[in-house]
Amino acid sequence: MSFAAMWLVAANAHAQGAPASGTEVGQAPAGGADAAAPEIIVNGIRGSMKAAETIKRNSDQIVDAIVAQDIGKFPDPTVASALQRVPGVQVSVGDNNEIVNPLVRGLGDILTTLNGREVFTGAGRGFSFQDVPAEALAGAQVYKNNSANMIEGGVAGVINMDLHRPFDFKKFTLAGSYKQTRSSNLGTTYPAVSALIADRFDTDVGEMGFLLSGSYSRTKFDRPVAFDDLMRSGNHHAGTGSQGALMPTGVGGLNQFGTYSRPQINGSFQWQASDHLQVYADGLWAGYRNTSSTAFLINDAYAPGSTITNLKLDSSHCNDYQVGTDGYYNPNGAVEHLCNATSYTALNGRGFTSNQAHKQSTDDLIFGGGMKFDQDRFHADLDVSYEKSTYRNKTFIIDIGKSIPELDVTTNDGGGVNFSAPGNPLGQQGGWTFTNGLYDERSKSTGTLFATALNTKYEVGGILKEIQVGARYAGRIGDFQDVIVNPAAPGGAYVTPIDGQGLPSNFLQPVPGVPRIYGGQAWLQPGTDVLLDRGVEDRLLTIFNQPTGDQPYDPARSFHASERTYSGYVQAKYGIELGGPIVLDGLVGLRISRTDRTIAGTGTVTNPNGTTTLVPVSRTTSDTDFLPNFSARLKLGGGLQLRASYAKVLSRPDFGSLNPGLSYAVSTNANIQNGGSQGNPDLKPQKADEFDAIAEYYFGKSNAISLGVYQKNITGRVITTGVLTQIAGINYLIQTPRNLGAAKLKGIEASAQYFFDFLPGALSGFGVYGNFTLADSKVTARSDSLYGQPLLGVSKYNYNTGLLYEKYGLSARLIYTHRSQYMDGDNTTSVNLRPVNQGTFLNGVRAAGRLDFSIGYDVTPNITLTFDGTNVTRTPYRSFYGDVTNPHDIRFDDTTYAIGARFRL
Numbered sequence: 001m002s003f004a005a006m007w008l009v010a011a012n013a014h015a016q017g018a019p020a021s022g023t024e025v026g027q028a029p030a031g032g033a034d035a036a037a038p039e040i041i042v043n044g045i046r047g048s049m050k051a052a053e054t055i056k057r058n059s060d061q062i063v064d065a066i067v068a069q070d071i072g073k074f075p076d077p078t079v080a081s082a083l084q085r086v087p088g089v090q091v092s093v094g095d096n097n098e099i100v101n102p103l104v105r106g107l108g109d110i111l112t113t114l115n116g117r118e119v120f121t122g123a124g125r126g127f128s129f130q131d132v133p134a135e136a137l138a139g140a141q142v143y144k145n146n147s148a149n150m151i152e153g154g155v156a157g158v159i160n161m162d163l164h165r166p167f168d169f170k171k172f173t174l175a176g177s178y179k180q181t182r183s184s185n186l187g188t189t190y191p192a193v194s195a196l197i198a199d200r201f202d203t204d205v206g207e208m209g210f211l212l213s214g215s216y217s218r219t220k221f222d223r224p225v226a227f228d229d230l231m232r233s234g235n236h237h238a239g240t241g242s243q244g245a246l247m248p249t250g251v252g253g254l255n256q257f258g259t260y261s262r263p264q265i266n267g268s269f270q271w272q273a274s275d276h277l278q279v280y281a282d283g284l285w286a287g288y289r290n291t292s293s294t295a296f297l298i299n300d301a302y303a304p305g306s307t308i309t310n311l312k313l314d315s316s317h318c319n320d321y322q323v324g325t326d327g328y329y330n331p332n333g334a335v336e337h338l339c340n341a342t343s344y345t346a347l348n349g350r351g352f353t354s355n356q357a358h359k360q361s362t363d364d365l366i367f368g369g370g371m372k373f374d375q376d377r378f379h380a381d382l383d384v385s386y387e388k389s390t391y392r393n394k395t396f397i398i399d400i401g402k403s404i405p406e407l408d409v410t411t412n413d414g415g416g417v418n419f420s421a422p423g424n425p426l427g428q429q430g431g432w433t434f435t436n437g438l439y440d441e442r443s444k445s446t447g448t449l450f451a452t453a454l455n456t457k458y459e460v461g462g463i464l465k466e467i468q469v470g471a472r473y474a475g476r477i478g479d480f481q482d483v484i485v486n487p488a489a490p491g492g493a494y495v496t497p498i499d500g501q502g503l504p505s506n507f508l509q510p511v512p513g514v515p516r517i518y519g520g521q522a523w524l525q526p527g528t529d530v531l532l533d534r535g536v537e538d539r540l541l542t543i544f545n546q547p548t549g550d551q552p553y554d555p556a557r558s559f560h561a562s563e564r565t566y567s568g569y570v571q572a573k574y575g576i577e578l579g580g581p582i583v584l585d586g587l588v589g590l591r592i593s594r595t596d597r598t599i600a601g602t603g604t605v606t607n608p609n610g611t612t613t614l615v616p617v618s619r620t621t622s623d624t625d626f627l628p629n630f631s632a633r634l635k636l637g638g639g640l641q642l643r644a645s646y647a648k649v650l651s652r653p654d655f656g657s658l659n660p661g662l663s664y665a666v667s668t669n670a671n672i673q674n675g676g677s678q679g680n681p682d683l684k685p686q687k688a689d690e691f692d693a694i695a696e697y698y699f700g701k702s703n704a705i706s707l708g709v710y711q712k713n714i715t716g717r718v719i720t721t722g723v724l725t726q727i728a729g730i731n732y733l734i735q736t737p738r739n740l741g742a743a744k745l746k747g748i749e750a751s752a753q754y755f756f757d758f759l760p761g762a763l764s765g766f767g768v769y770g771n772f773t774l775a776d777s778k779v780t781a782r783s784d785s786l787y788g789q790p791l792l793g794v795s796k797y798n799y800n801t802g803l804l805y806e807k808y809g810l811s812a813r814l815i816y817t818h819r820s821q822y823m824d825g826d827n828t829t830s831v832n833l834r835p836v837n838q839g840t841f842l843n844g845v846r847a848a849g850r851l852d853f854s855i856g857y858d859v860t861p862n863i864t865l866t867f868d869g870t871n872v873t874r875t876p877y878r879s880f881y882g883d884v885t886n887p888h889d890i891r892f893d894d895t896t897y898a899i900g901a902r903f904r905l
Contacts, residue, residue, distance in 0.1 A: 044069055045813055046767070046806045049753055050702040052139075060573070060587055060631065061147055062643060062692050062708070064088075064751075067139040069811075069856075076852070077181075077870065077898070079129040079140060079161065084817055086142050087706075087749045087771040090798050093877060095256045096221045096292070097185075097894040098130050104142060104156040105710065106745060106775040106794030109651035109686065111154030114161050115282065117368060117383070118151055122391035122445035123478035123561070124654050125153070131286050131364055133215045133264050135177060135194035138162045144710070145692050146647045147629050148569035148589025149455060149468055155651040155688045155714065163284065164196065165268045166209025172199040179866070179900030184874070185222040185892065186257075186512070192217035192900075200270075207272040214265040221260070221292075224514035226253040227889035228417045231833040231881055232302065233336055236327030239307035246321065246833060246886075247341035250300045251409050251419050253514040258292020258358070258528070276375045283367030293528040294356035295511040296399075297426060299407050299419065302327070303350035310408075313339040317885050319835040328831035335836060340885055343410045350494065351426050352401030352435045353511070353523055357531035359394040377459035384452045390444070396531045397439035398540060401494055402431040415846060415878040416890030418516040426523040429508065432498045434489040438544045440537070442553075443482040450475045457573075465585070466573040474565045478655040482557035487544045501543055504530060515892055555602040555614055559659040559679075567593040571629075581637025586645075591627040595652065596620075599681060601661030617660040619681035625650055639698035643708075647690050653683040653718055657737040664732045674732045675722075684739055686716040694749070703754045711746040719792065722829040733829060741781025743791055748774040755804070765807025769815075772799040785828060789840055795822040795847075809858035818849035827881070834882055843888060846878040850893075866900045 048069040055065040064086045076082035081099035084091040094100035104110055112119050112127035121128040143150065143158040150158060176195040182188070193216055200209035229250040234242030266284035273279055301308070318339040324330030368385030402425060409419040425431075455470040490496045498507070509527035513520035530536050538548035571589030578584060600618035631645035657679050664676025694708030717740040722733040751771035757764050775798070777791040790796070797820035805812040825843035827834075834841040854868040877891035 044806050045804055045811050046702055046755065049769070053698065053702060053704050053753070055141065057641075057696065057698055057704075060633075061150075062144045062645060062694060063141050064144070065139060065141045068137060076134065076854075077868065077896075078134050079132060079137065081852075081870070082134065083129070083140065083142065083159070085771075085800050085815065087751045088144065088773045088775075088798075089142060090795055090819055093891070093893050094130075095223060095294070096219070096258070096260060096290070097183075097223050097896075100128070100130060102129065102159070103793060104144065104159070105712070105747065105773070106777055106791060107156035107712075108793065109155040111151060111158045111651075112161075113151065113158060114284070114366060115163055116160060117366065117385045117387075118153070118449065118451060118474065119364070119366060119387060119389075120447055120449070121362060121364065121389050123447045123480045124445070124656065125652065126654070128288075128362070129159075131262070131288055131362060132161060132284075133192075133194070133217065133262055133286075135192070135215045136163055136213055136264055136266060138164045138168065145629075145631070145645045145690055146627070146649050147587050147631065148571040148591040148627070149470055151472065152567065152591060152593050152625070152627055152650055153652060155649050155686055155712070163266055163268070163282070164198070164211060164213060165270060165280075165282070166198045166200050166211040167270045167272075169198050169200065169209075173197070173904065175902070175904040177900060177902040179898050181219070181896050181898040183220060183222060184895040184897075185224065186220055186894075188220055190218050190220050205271075206274060209268075209270040211268040212265075213267070214263075216261070216263045218259065218261040220258075221894065222255065222257040222512055223894065224253065224255045224512070224892045225889050226417050226514055226516040227251070228411055228881075228887050229298070230328070230831065231886060233321065233323045233327040233338055233833060234308065234311075234341065235336055235338075236323070236325065237302055237306075237308060238304055241308035241311055242341075242344070244337070244339060245308075245311055245313060245341040245344070246319075246338040247301065247344065248411060248417075249302050249327075250298050251407075251411070251417050252296065252298035253517045254297070255295045255512050255514055256292065257295070257512055258290065260288065260290035260292065262289075263287045276373055278372040279369070280371070281367075281369035284364070285366075286362075286364045288360070288362035290358060290360040291528065291532070292358045293511070293525075294358070295523075295525050296354040296356065297351065297511075297514075297517065297523050298354075299346070299351040299404055299409075299421070300349055301344075301346050301407075301409075303348075306349040307347050308344050309347060310343070310345040311341060312343045314342050314885075315339055321833050322836055323833065324831075329833045330831075338833075341411055343408075346407040346409065347405065349404045349407055350401055351404040351407075351421075352399050353426055353525040354397060354399040354436070355525040355528060355531060357396045357526075357528040359532055360392065362389070362391045364389045377461075378456070379458075380454065380456045382452075382454050385450075387449045388446070389448075390446045392445075393441070393443045394532070395439070395441045396537060398526045398531060399434070399436035399489070400432045400498055400526065401435035402426070402433065412885065412887050413516065415880075415884070416516060416876075416887050420518050424518050424521050424523070427510070427518070427521055429524070430499075432508070432524075433494045434496045434498060434543075435493040437486060437488045438540060438546070440485040440541070441482065442550055443480070444553075445481075446477075446479045448477045463574055463576055464572060465575045468571040468573065468589070469569070471568040472565075474567075476561070476563040476565070478559075478561040478563075480559050480656060480659070481553040483551050483554040484557065485541070485546055485551060487546055490544055496543075502539055504536060506530060507536075516890070555616075556661055559599060559601040559655065559661060561597065561599040561655040561658070563595060563597040563655075565593060565595045567591060581635065583635040584632060585635070586632040587629065589629050591629075592624070593627065594622065594624045596622045597658075599655060599658050599660070601659045601679070603660060603662050619658075619660055621681075623685060625685070625687075641696050642694070643696070644693045645691070648687065649690060650685045650687045652685045653737070657718060657720070658683055662734070664734060674730060675735070676732050677735045680737050683718060683737060684716045686714060686718055686739070688712045688714045701755065701757060705752045707748075707750045709746075709748055711744070714743045714745065715741070717741070717743050717791075719786075719826070722826075724829055740779060740786070741784050743777065743779045743781070745775060745777040745791065745794070747776055748772075762807055765805050765810075767804035767806070768802065769804055770799065770801040773797070785840060786826065789842070790823060792826065792842075793822060793824050795819040811856045812854070814851070814853045816849055816851050819847065821845065821847045824879070832881060838882070841882050844880050844882070844884070846880065846884065848875050848877065849873070850875050862904050864902045866898070866902065868898045868900075869896065871895045
């Protein structure tokens with residue numbers, strides 16, 4: 001397996017008002033039945049924040065909301081970037097510079113709904129938030145505690161996104177937007193456009209409304225990365241000059257660059273057939289198209305025949321390490337005293353470049369319909385929906401290399417590597433050979449969901465305000481198919497030249513430079529368009545002695561899953577007037593859920609003669625879960641209210657994690673461990689008992705303060721770790737998911753928004769905003785190797801602070817978002833060197849913050865000009881091995897600026 005392929009495997013291991021009518025989560029529809037009702041669309045920053053505040057204040061659950069500032073204008077460029085402003089939500093930056101993977105209170109096990117219906121991407125349970133453009137949304141809500149009428153499936157919480165509906169508007173509406181964004185990394189611009197048309201009108205059979213909305217964006221991206229490879233003992237270098245050093249086995253970088261587009265169209269119909277009955281239907285198609293490169297460069301400090309000179313050690317950072325004969329970690333190895341290498345020069349080494357050429361697509365199709373019935377005290381909602389999500393991936397990788405006469409390295413320059421090679425040999429034609437191997441992968445992931453839900457309630461009166469009863473059926477199918485062709489280089493590494501092999505003249509193409517690598521100079525690699533060309537692929541497969549064309553999907557890398565879930569609930573809403581303005585109300589409920597699941601894959605059995613046999617493997621399981629909830633809200637009058645709640649929640653394992661099949665491969669790179677993956681069909685749903693208490697105070701026109709505490713006691717949490725496994729006498733690091741056992745997550749959330757209305761004139765348009773989250777997590781299962789460690793991916797401290805302005809047609813927002821240091825990977829079973837007796841060895845990410853802004857000016861009541869910026873401080877991502885003195889990588893996240901215009905008629 002090539003280095004780039006191993007990186008791909010690791011990357012994939014880490015890897016997308018109240019709800020409107022059709023709300024399976026059980027909330028009231030956003031679109032009202034009264035034609036004379038006011039338009040729910042808000043305008044401006046203040047109106048958006050006021051609407052979000054109202055949702056939070058009136059909700060039966062603990063919820064934070066985001067409301068679009070106008071049609072086609074979400075507060076941030078993407079859904080995930082807007083969610084990071086919500087107290088308790090943390091995000092990360094994806095390979096294509098998009099904000100992705102929101103975590104709620106440090107957990108990513110989120111159930112996602114669109115207009116109240118469960119949604120997902122591919123055959124998984126998670127949803128890629130970037131697949132729904134922000135321009136299409138009317139709002140989003142983050143539910144942090146569950147009630148019985150909400151769909152089960154998110155230990156972290158539920159995030160619902162609302163699309164516009166025709167009854168959201170009072171009259172005919174035509175709106176649109178255009179935006180041009182400039183990437184600072186690339187120095188180029190790219191467009192985004194959206195449009196919406198809606199109308200409602202009376203007919204002889206009742207009022208009807210129609211809406212059609214669409215958007216399209218095309219984004220060019222560039223994300224440079226520089227990294228130190230795995231740590232190794234210099235005492236085992238084949239040459240001289242590195243004795244006593246703890247140093248990376250190599251240094252390198254990568255540049256993730258390319259183009260992706262996101263087309264989207266959605267439509268909605270509403271019919272108020274009578275005073276008591278509303279019928280609706282809606283649908284959405286969202287696509288994703290990506291052609292890109294993950295371009296690698298590696299300089300091997302331990303290449304045969306190389307030597308180390310000019311070595312400098314940091315005598316203040318020395319430790320004892322257990323080292324095997326290859327210089328890597330071995331728990332049974334000899335103890336060596338090593339000091340951190342801060343800089344060195346490698347002579348007569350080797351380097352290689354590698355292009356991981358991608359062609360990917362996602363197609364999400366969601367449609368449904370239903371009816372709402374309201375008569376006197378009885379209310380009922382019936383919703384039926386269907387979703388199909390398909391993800392396709394094609395990845396083709398070639399590694400090529402040559403000799404590097406001299407390489408000058410600084411291992412830790414301000415938290416990241418910095419190196420150069422005189423003459424930039426990897427940027428020059430000639431002398432290239434095939435190295436490591438070829439990697440050709442084709443995969444398809446498809447998920448479908450048919451769901452129907454009935455929610456009813458009866459207004460009783462007195463202390464018992466409502467009785468709510470409902471049921472839901474969901475049928476899921478998940479299919480994953482994959483095939484990988486991964487031969488070693490012909491004749492071995494650095495043997496066969498690429499010249500004279502019948503490859504096109506443009507086979508080698510320059511890669512955009514990476515800061516800290518060769519002074520930002522470009523290097524050469526096989527071009528992305530070339531590697532994705534069928535004719536060139538077949539020529540390379542022939543050179544590597546492989547059959548040409550796309551190979552059939554590999555049963556050992558595929559699975560089929562079928563799941564049926566039956567849920568029902570009963571819930572009471574109570575309210576007690578305690579005198580004056582004081583009222584106590586809340587919910588008491590129970591949800592019962594049964595899941596029947598069958599998953600089939602293919603295992604690999606090694607025969608005594610060393611050959612392997614494919615064996616079909618399947619597993620059928622059933623789970624029945626009882627999920628009680630209780631909440632209380634004490635309204636004290638004057639805008640002050642107190643809340644407390646308890647709920648039991650669960651998250652089901654991903655189908656891929658349950659797949660019983662085993663797949664593995666021998667690495668074609670001597671510096672990379674053999675690896676593979678295997679699911680665990682015995683995984684149980686992870687569950688949590690969650691407790692919340694919060695005080696909220698609302699005052700003035702749109703001011704609010706809240707302070708809360710929370711705790712989750714988690715059992716059966718699923719994480720994926722590497723397990724050293726011997727197969728046919730060869731050791732492999734097999735990535736396997738497991739139930740962690742138990743963990744506890746507790747913390748504090750505080751938020752506030754305040755507008756200075758009392759100031760004179762233009763100054764009265766100023767406002768401030770901020771929130772703070774403390775997330776204190778710990779693995780509490782003593783038998784687990786991570787006992788006492790924080791949950792992976794959880795920052796202990798997270799905050800947002802912002803300055804707002806809105807007056808005289810000018811609106812502006814300046815927001816700073818900060819995450820504290822966190823650990824994001826368990827390297828305990830890797831060969832990376834770590835100090836003696838260090839039982840747990842984690843990969844960490846340093847604290848960082850980003851500054852964003854947005855400015856809008858109303859040229860007329862119907863036209864607004866905008867100017868936005870993201871990551872204007874150009875803050876990079878920095879990670880480390882175990883300790884900040886051993887940098888892992890530094891990623892140069894992009895800064896973007898966008899100008900645009902919106903209109904509304």
